[in-house]
Structure formats: structure tokens, C-alpha cells
Amino acid sequence: MTLEEPRADDADVLDDPRVTPMMRQYLEIKAANPDCLLFYRMGDFYELFFEDAEAASRALGITLTVRGKHLGRDIPMCGVPLHTADDYLQRLIAGGFRVAVCEQLEDPSEARKRGSKSVVQRDVVRLVTPGTLTEERLLDSSRNNFLAALGRVKGAGGDELALAWADISTGEFRLMAVTAGELPAALARVAPGELLVSDALYDSPEYRQALREAKTSVTPLPSAMFDSTAAERRLLSFFAVASLDGFGDLSRADVAAAGALVAYVDRTQKGGRPPLRPPRPEPSGAVVSIDPATRANLELTQTLSGERKGSLLWALDRTVTSAGARELAKRLSAPLTDLKEITRRLDAVGHLVEAREMRASLREALKAAPDLARSRARLALMRGGPRDLACVRDGVVAAGELATILAVGGLPAALEEISARLGALSDELRGALATALVERPPLNRRDGNFIADGYRPELDEARALRDESRQVVAGLQATYQDRTGVRSLKVKHNNVLGYFVEVTAQHEAKMRAEPLSGEFFHRQSLANQIRFSTNELADLEGRIASAADRAMALENEIFDTLCHAIAEEGERLDAAGEALGELDVLCSLAEIAAERDFVRPEVQDGIAFDIEGGRHPVVEQALEAERSGPFVANDCVLGPADGQDAGRLLVITGPNMGGKSTFLRQNALIALLAQAGSFVPARRARIGIVDRLFSRVGAADDLARGRSTFMVEMVETAAILNQAGPRSLVILDEIGRGTATFDGLSIAWAAIEHLHEVNRCRSLFATHFHELTALAETLPRVFNATLRVKEWQGDVVFLHEVVSGTADRSYGVQVARLAGLPEAVLSRAKEVLERLEDTERKSGAAGLVSDLPLFAVHLAREAKPAPAAKDDALRLRMRDLAPDDMTPRDALAALYELKRLAEET
Structure with a gap:
């Protein structure tokens, strides 16, 4: 979407006298928002x-009709x-559209006062885009909806880039140099709903591929919106500060990205100010770098098919609040590299694991805590309703209860801060x-009756x-x-007089005499009745007629007052909302640790990696759900060997279906x-800080970009070999299997040597190339491991146990039998297979190559003994004979030759 002025080519149409006033208004508003669908309120x-x-x-599947004519x-x-x-x-947003919402800004009755042809005033009050959603029904409560902006500043040393991202539905705002x-x-980690870039960067071949792979809606904007000088002015104005120094040491690219994001928010919200906190x-290097392929392979927040069920997040999530669910997803997407902060989190989880009663009380209180952050954001943007006020109320009450539960001594630092x-x-x-x-207010303000009785006397009177x-x-x-002593007096109403007092004619004199005549004044005389009115009745009539409007106005006035009070408490509410999510995550992690027998890991500096009895958290739960037996735990040691200063590289061989991929993933x-x-699923875990995590597991192609399965495999492997460092953790599965045997073996061989000599990182390398196990004899940090199996009466039993050593077979035929x-x-x-293995034993690889006839098409209906080689020669010689063309001498010679071949056979 581009934000432009009305198009000049609409001028002639708008001046055409055949255009109705309403259609002229529509065309003017549409011209100002040409790249949006216009929701025109009528x-x-x-x-x-x-x-x-x-x-x-077309997009919504609704009926298309016509309304009048335009220019015939x-x-x-x-x-x-x-x-x-x-x-x-x-x-519509899911379908890639952007929508401009055009509202009526006045009551139609006001327009009619200006004349019969006057049009109700309308204008666009917001632009709805993928990254600027705030409505509850448009958002996933368990996920953030980030709007991101990529700032670029050209310098002598090349481009300086920064990524800014914010969730206007919660107020979170962050910055990162990239x-x-x-x-x-970075984009895979943030997963923004919409990414803003300058039109120059959008057209740059250098960034085209990264933007294409971002899997998000990319919105190009004029480059002027990313000018760092103008962006600084926008940030100063938006946050009402005199200097940006209080936000930290921001680079020009940081300021450009943050300023463009704020400008876009301001334009799409049409002046409404979401409660964005200052950019943080x-x-x-504060979080572990995880590239998109690794993130997908490990299925951190969703499976390869895009589902939440079956992901790591699904297996771990025991949160009871929306804020907690979002916070857990962020923590799993961005593990820390700061040992101090990791330790703070582990201390808090450990305390809650031990304090079972406190954990249960906290989780029960958290269940009553609504989505405080998103309700506050909607109220700030004037899109909230009475239920959002109730959410803030319930959130404030829950925060007080939680603070009371936490008001004990001896809490870890993280819990102390949350309590504060x-x-x-x-x-x-x-x-x-x-x-x-009221306890359960309605959804919309226009429904009324959301203010409790007794809160405002004049409201009670209006409602009465x-x-x-x-x-x-x-x-x-x-x-x-x-007051009059007339028991037959009645108060009545009609459309002519309104409310009036009616008495019989016999009481007329009394009503007209002092002192009653000072209060009751004559309105109408009938044959048998006399009608009077009073100032009180006249006032009552007016108040009754406007009571509904008065009650609604008073409720709206109270609503606005409460919204103002919430805004005044904004910073503390934001802090409490974050604390609710963090506390829920800590309780959730403690709950899963107690439920699944997780242990506290020993996280330390260095490159240690010693897992004892490790388990895959997702597969283990899946096996239990299917009642397929217990998960087999395995050890993994990748830390430095004796006398070595770099991590180990474990070459893992073993059968298909033996559990190699599971073992690789579980350790990552x-x-x-x-x-x-x-806490982690293991008996014991000692882990040195990992700064980058790489995974190359599974097979997939990218046909849209002309990449075969093997090409995708090589691209991902190249990224690992070019980027992994000594503190990285690398898991590789079946490198080289997508091409010819010798090509694949040579690539895998060279990759292991490069990981050992150049990258020097902790690595798990699963393969079916048994020849690679020989590298353990020449490379000091390469070790072999295999998955145990047992053969029983011609079948194979997978034990899923990882042991030292090498596998001599892959058991592919047995797996094929299981597949049907x-x-x-x-x-x-x-x-x-038997003949290939026999040939390899006798002749080596050269024998395999020369034995290509083995792979001729085999059409036998039943198993038969393979013909001997000389039997083949006899058959071939007989097939080549042409008796009609032979001389008697040639025929005799051929007969002797056939006899010799037959005797040899």
C-alpha cells in the first residue's frame, strides 16, 4: 500500500454535474486511498x-448487486x-487486501438540517493492514502480531541495517541491528505480520531474496519515510521527549527503522495513538541465531505443515493466559545467550518447581487475569468497549491477588521484580x-447498561x-x-398536552384558589374534567423524553473518565501486563518440569555439552498419547575431548527408523x-552457551525457485559451513544422499573435514555412508555412534539406543517390508542386495560398477535361481546365430563352440 494524495485524473469526474453528492463524496475519499478497499459506512x-x-x-463470496447509475x-x-x-x-486481510474504514462522523438528522440534498459527513478513521490489527476477533490471542520496519543507511563500509518491530495491540516495541x-x-524469529521497507530497498537485487523468503506481507514506502533526520523528529514528537538519549545508543539505521514504523502507525491509525512503549x-548477539531452515526443521512454534499441534510450543505450553502464551512463544523463538539472565530465569522456575502450593495458587489466580495489554491498547485507540474496561478491572484485581501471594521472603530475583x-x-x-x-458488561458502548447502579445518582435517575x-x-x-387532598386526581398523558393533572369539575375551584393556584396552572376545561399542569410535570416530560439519551451520555462520560484514568496509569499497567505474562510462563515451565520429570540444566560459559538420559519432549508425549511404549532416553557428549579445545563431532550410523533424526533434534x-x-527432558544436562544453532534435517524441494531436493540440501549445508563458529551447535542428517553415491559420499566426507578443521563446532552428523566412520581414525575430535537393532526370525527390532561404534547395515529392505x-x-x-554385498566383498567398488547387468529390469513372477555367467554366455551365443546365412563350415564351427560352452556350464 502507498499513502498518496487524491489522484488528479479524478477531477473531471468529480466536477461532472451528473455525479450525485454522495457518489462525489465516495470518489473523493476513494481517491485518497487508492490501494485500499473502501468500507463506506451507510x-x-x-x-x-x-x-x-x-x-x-469474489474474496468474500457475497452477492454483487447494483445501486443506481454513475455516468450512465x-x-x-x-x-x-x-x-x-x-x-x-x-x-480480506488474510487474502492480502488492505481496507480503509470510512465512518459517518455525524448523525444523519444533522445532515438533513442543512438541506434535503446534504450528505452525511464521512471520512476514513483508520487503515486496516496485516500489521496494524487490534480487534480481538482479528487477532490470535496466543501470538503477537508484529509490524516491522527495515531501516537502511548507506555508509562507507557498506549498508547499515536495523530492524524495528512493534505490536500495536500490546505496546511492545523493539530494535535490533542486523x-x-x-x-x-531475524525475520524468521520476529515473524512480522507486515514488513515495511523503502521502495529503493524493495527494488534492490541484494535484498530481494531475503524479502521473498520472509513469508510476510511486504509494504514498500517512499524512501523519504526512512530518512533518519525526519525519523528522529517523528520519534521525539510521538513520545513527547526532548532527546532520544533515554532510549539507549541508537544508530542512524535504528532511528530510520523506528521512525518509519511510527509514521506508518500514525497514518494508518489516523491520529489515534496506540500505547507504544519507547523502543527497546x-x-x-543477545539471542541464539536460528536461521529459517533450522527453525522450520526443529518445529519450534509450528510443524512443517503449519500446525501448532506437534510443535515444541504445543508440547510445553501449560500457560493459562494469553499474555503468557505469547511470552512463551517469544522465549522459545529467541533463546538467550546471556548467562546471567538465563540463570535468573532458571532460579525462578526452580523455586516454583519446589513450591508446589505457591505455584498452584499463582496459576489459579492467573486464570482470572484477562488480556490486559490488548484491552488497554484498544481503549487507548478509542476502539475499546465496556468489556475492555472490565478486562482492565479484572487484570488489576488479579495483579493485586498475585502480588499478595508473592509477598513472602526468599524469592529469586526474577519473582521479586515481578511481584514489585x-x-x-x-x-x-x-x-x-x-x-x-457491572460484573458482565456488554460488548459495545452503544448497548448501554455497563455502569453499575449507585455509581452516579443522576445516571440512576435517568435510568429510572x-x-x-x-x-x-x-x-x-x-x-x-x-398535597391537594383530592383523592380522585390523576396524572395523564396525551400527544397534544403531554403530561397533565386531571380532576373532576367539582374540584376546579379548589385547584384555582390559593395556595394550589401557585403550583397548578390551568391547561384545558372539558365538560366533566379540568386539566392542569405544573412546572414539575413539564420538567418531568422533558426528562422522560430525553432519559435514554441522557443515560447513554452519562455512561459514555463515565466511560471516557475511566479511560482517562487508565491512560494516567499507563506505564504501570504496561509493566503489570508484562509481569502477568512472565509469571505465567515461569509457572508453566515449572508445571511442565514437575509433570514430565524435567531437570535443571547446568548452563555455563565454554563449549561443554553433556546430556545424560536426554529425551525428545514432543515425541515422548506423542508416544504416550498413542500408548506406543516408553521413550528410550539417550546420552550425548559433544563437549571437548581430553586435550582438545573444540567440540566433538559425532558421526551417527544406523538403520532407517532407528531414531537418528529424533536423537539429533532432541539434543538441539x-x-x-x-x-x-x-528445565530440560533429561536426567542431567551440562551445556555451554550456544550462540548459533544450525539444523539440516529432512528433504524438501523448492520448485518455485527451480531448486531440486539436492539443491536445497546443498544451499542449507553451505549456509552452515560458511557461518558456524566454535560456539555453534550443528546437526546434519543424510548430507549427500540426494545425488550419486560417490558424489554424495565425497561431499559428506569433505563436509565433516571442514566442520572438524574450520568450523570446530559441536556437531551431530547422521549418515548412511558407513565409509565415513573411518574418519574417526584420522580426525581426533570425530567419534562414532550407532543405533542398536536386534534381528529376530527375519524381522528387525529397533531398540532406539545410541551406543558407541558403527553400523554394518541400514536394514532398508526390512523397513520397506514394514511400509508394505x-x-x-x-x-x-x-x-x-546380497549379490551387491558379495561383489563388494570380493571386488570392492570396481566390482560394483562392472556388475551393472544386475540392475536390468526383472519381470520374474516368482523367485528363481540366478543363471550362471557362462549359462548367460551360451544363451547369448545361440541368440546371435543366423543359420540361414551360414556356410556348412561355419555351421560346423558354431556347433563345436556351443558344445564347448555347454560342457563348461
Whole structure:
């Protein structure tokens, strides 16, 4: 989407006298928002016209109709009801559209006062884009919806890049310096809903691939929006500060990215200010770098098929709040490298593991805590309703209860800080919200009745007049009867006089005499009745007529007052909202640790890596759910060997289905969990800080970019070999299997040597090339391991145990039998395998190459003994004979030759 001025080519159309005033207004607003679908408010519907209507009807599957004519042609139109607009918006945004929401800014009755042809004032109040959603129904409560901006500043040493990202629905705002090489990993970690870039960067071949792989909606903006000088002014104005020094040491690229993001937020929200906190710079290398391929292979927050179920997040998530679910996803996506902060988290989890009663009390109180951050953001943007006020109320109450539970001595530092933030909220706000709101308010302000009875006397009176006018009139009638002594006096109403007092004619003189004549004045005389009125009745009539409007106005006034009080408490509410999410995560990690028998890892500087009894957290739960037996735990030692200053490289051989890939992944996940501040699935774990995590597991192609499976494998392997350092953890599975045997073996061989000599990192290398195990004899940090199996009556039993040593077979034919291949194919495969193995034993690799006839198409219906080589020669010689062309001498010679071959056979 580009944000442009109205197009000049619309001027002639707008001046055409045939254009109706309403359509002229529509075209003017549409011209100002050319790249958006325009939701044009008309009463209880949002209408779309012309090309917008045609596009929306296709995308939403709604009926396309017509509404009048424009310049002699029918106007295509479709519409969506106001009360279900969010559902349609969600589908349009998911379909790649952007929507400009145009609201009525005045009541239609006001427009009619200006004349019969006057048009209701309308204008766009916000632009709805993938990165600027705030509505509850448009968002996933368990995930952040980040808007990101990539700033670039050209310097003598090359491009300086920075990534800014913010969630306007929660207020989180962060900054990070990146290089071109780090950009894909950073975008994969943040996973923004929308990425802002300058149009110059968008068109740059250098960044085209990274932007394409970002798997997000990329929005190019004018380069002027990324000018660092103008961006600084925007940030100063947005946060109302005199200097950016208080935000940390920001580079020009940081300022450019943050300023562009703020400008885009300001334009899309049309002046509404979301409660963004000042941008928080993230130090370089503060989190483990995980490239997109590794993140996908390890299935951290979603599986390869895009589902949450089956991911690491799914297996670990025991959170009970939306804020906690989002915080857990962020921690798993960005494990820390700061040992001090990791230790703080582990201390807190350890305390909650031991304090079972406290953990249970905290989790019970957390269940009552709503999504405080998102409700506050909607209220700040004036898109919130009474339920958002109730969410803030319930969140403030829950924060107070949690602070009380945590008000004990001996807490770890992380829990002490959380307790302080939760307890900092003012009692005044808590009391005001608790007394002002009903227990379960309606969704929308227009529904009314969300302020509790007794909170404001004048509101109670207006409601009484609105809802109980008969009782009010009856009470007034009784008052007048007592005052006049006329028991037959009635208070009545008609459309001519309104409310009036009616008495029989016999009481007329009394009503006209002092002192009653001073209060009751004559309105009408009938044959048998006399009618009077009073100032009180006239006032009552006016108040009853406007009671509903008065009640609504008072409720809205109280609503705005409460919103102002919430805004005044904004910083403390933001801090409490963050604390709620952090506390929920710590309780969740303690709960899963106690439930699944996780242990506290020993995280330290250096390159240690010693896992005892490690388990895969996802596979273990899946096996239990399927009742497929217990998970087999395994040890893994990748730390430096005696006398060595670099990590080990473990070459793992073994059968298909033996568990090599699971073993590789589980050790990577254990390291990741430890640095995220979680206990780990193992009996013991000692891990030196990992700064980069690389994984090359599985096979996939990229046909859209012309990449075969093997090409994708080589690209990912190249990234690892070019970037891994001594503190990295690398897991590689089946490198080289996508090409010819000797090509693949040579590539895998060279890759191991490079990892050993150049990268010098802790590595797990699974392979079916048994020849690679010989490297352990020449490379001092290479060690062999294998997966144990047992053969029983022709079948193979996978034990899933990792032991030292090498495998002599891959058991591929046995796995094929388990997969259900036809028996004829299995018999032939076994026959070919036996002959290949026999040839290799006798002749080595050269014998295999010369024995290519083994791979001729085999069409036998049943297993038969393979013909001897000389039998083949006899058959071939007989086939080549041409008796009709032979002389008697030639025929005799051929006969003797056949006899000799037959005797040799």
C-alpha cells in the first residue's frame, strides 16, 4: 500500500454535474486511498462500490448487486453488516487486501438540517493492514502480531541495517541491528505480520531474496519515510521527549527503522495513538541465531505443515493466559545467550518447581487475569468497549491477588521484580473500576447498561425515568393527591398536552384558589374534567423524553473518565501486563518440569555439552498419547575431548527408523530449552552457551525457485559451513544422499573435514555412508555412534539406543517390508542386495560398477535361481546365430563352440 494524495485524473469526474453528492463524496475519499478497499459506512452497513465491490464479492463470496447509475452505467455494489464487519475484515486481510474504514462522523438528522440534498459527513478513521490489527476477533490471542520496519543507511563500509518491530495491540516495541546475512534469521524469529521497507530497498537485487523468503506481507514506502533526520523528529514528537538519549545508543539505521514504523502507525491509525512503549534496543548477539531452515526443521512454534499441534510450543505450553502464551512463544523463538539472565530465569522456575502450593495458587489466580495489554491498547485507540474496561478491572484485581501471594521472603530475583510490578498499581484505579462497572458488561458502548447502579445518582435517575416512567408518574400522582387532598386526581398523558393533572369539575375551584393556584396552572376545561399542569410535570416530560439519551451520555462520560484514568496509569499497567505474562510462563515451565520429570540444566560459559538420559519432549508425549511404549532416553557428549579445545563431532550410523533424526533434534531442543530458561527432558544436562544453532534435517524441494531436493540440501549445508563458529551447535542428517553415491559420499566426507578443521563446532552428523566412520581414525575430535537393532526370525527390532561404534547395515529392505511393499519387490531387492554385498566383498567398488547387468529390469513372477555367467554366455551365443546365412563350415564351427560352452556350464 502507498499513502498518496487524491489522484488528479479524478477531477473531471468529480466536477461532472451528473455525479450525485454522495457518489462525489465516495470518489473523493476513494481517491485518497487508492490501494485500499473502501468500507463506506451507510447506516448499519459498510458498502463497497465499483472495482472494490467486485473484488470483495469474489474474496468474500457475497452477492454483487447494483445501486443506481454513475455516468450512465450501473454501479456495482456489495455490503457487509456493521455488527459482523470484523469477520469480513479478517478474511480480506488474510487474502492480502488492505481496507480503509470510512465512518459517518455525524448523525444523519444533522445532515438533513442543512438541506434535503446534504450528505452525511464521512471520512476514513483508520487503515486496516496485516500489521496494524487490534480487534480481538482479528487477532490470535496466543501470538503477537508484529509490524516491522527495515531501516537502511548507506555508509562507507557498506549498508547499515536495523530492524524495528512493534505490536500495536500490546505496546511492545523493539530494535535490533542486523547485517544482510542475519536478516533472514531475524525475520524468521520476529515473524512480522507486515514488513515495511523503502521502495529503493524493495527494488534492490541484494535484498530481494531475503524479502521473498520472509513469508510476510511486504509494504514498500517512499524512501523519504526512512530518512533518519525526519525519523528522529517523528520519534521525539510521538513520545513527547526532548532527546532520544533515554532510549539507549541508537544508530542512524535504528532511528530510520523506528521512525518509519511510527509514521506508518500514525497514518494508518489516523491520529489515534496506540500505547507504544519507547523502543527497546536489543544488544547484538543477545539471542541464539536460528536461521529459517533450522527453525522450520526443529518445529519450534509450528510443524512443517503449519500446525501448532506437534510443535515444541504445543508440547510445553501449560500457560493459562494469553499474555503468557505469547511470552512463551517469544522465549522459545529467541533463546538467550546471556548467562546471567538465563540463570535468573532458571532460579525462578526452580523455586516454583519446589513450591508446589505457591505455584498452584499463582496459576489459579492467573486464570482470572484477562488480556490486559490488548484491552488497554484498544481503549487507548478509542476502539475499546465496556468489556475492555472490565478486562482492565479484572487484570488489576488479579495483579493485586498475585502480588499478595508473592509477598513472602526468599524469592529469586526474577519473582521479586515481578511481584514489585504487580503490586505497583494504584488502589484508586482498582477501586474506581470495581465500583463503576457491572460484573458482565456488554460488548459495545452503544448497548448501554455497563455502569453499575449507585455509581452516579443522576445516571440512576435517568435510568429510572427511562425504564420506570410509569412508577415515577404514579409516585408523582400520589404526591399531588396528598398535597391537594383530592383523592380522585390523576396524572395523564396525551400527544397534544403531554403530561397533565386531571380532576373532576367539582374540584376546579379548589385547584384555582390559593395556595394550589401557585403550583397548578390551568391547561384545558372539558365538560366533566379540568386539566392542569405544573412546572414539575413539564420538567418531568422533558426528562422522560430525553432519559435514554441522557443515560447513554452519562455512561459514555463515565466511560471516557475511566479511560482517562487508565491512560494516567499507563506505564504501570504496561509493566503489570508484562509481569502477568512472565509469571505465567515461569509457572508453566515449572508445571511442565514437575509433570514430565524435567531437570535443571547446568548452563555455563565454554563449549561443554553433556546430556545424560536426554529425551525428545514432543515425541515422548506423542508416544504416550498413542500408548506406543516408553521413550528410550539417550546420552550425548559433544563437549571437548581430553586435550582438545573444540567440540566433538559425532558421526551417527544406523538403520532407517532407528531414531537418528529424533536423537539429533532432541539434543538441539534440549540446548534451546536450557537457554530459553526452561528445565530440560533429561536426567542431567551440562551445556555451554550456544550462540548459533544450525539444523539440516529432512528433504524438501523448492520448485518455485527451480531448486531440486539436492539443491536445497546443498544451499542449507553451505549456509552452515560458511557461518558456524566454535560456539555453534550443528546437526546434519543424510548430507549427500540426494545425488550419486560417490558424489554424495565425497561431499559428506569433505563436509565433516571442514566442520572438524574450520568450523570446530559441536556437531551431530547422521549418515548412511558407513565409509565415513573411518574418519574417526584420522580426525581426533570425530567419534562414532550407532543405533542398536536386534534381528529376530527375519524381522528387525529397533531398540532406539545410541551406543558407541558403527553400523554394518541400514536394514532398508526390512523397513520397506514394514511400509508394505509387494513381496515380489522385497524378494528381488533382497536378492540384489546380497549379490551387491558379495561383489563388494570380493571386488570392492570396481566390482560394483562392472556388475551393472544386475540392475536390468526383472519381470520374474516368482523367485528363481540366478543363471550362471557362462549359462548367460551360451544363451547369448545361440541368440546371435543366423543359420540361414551360414556356410556348412561355419555351421560346423558354431556347433563345436556351443558344445564347448555347454560342457563348461
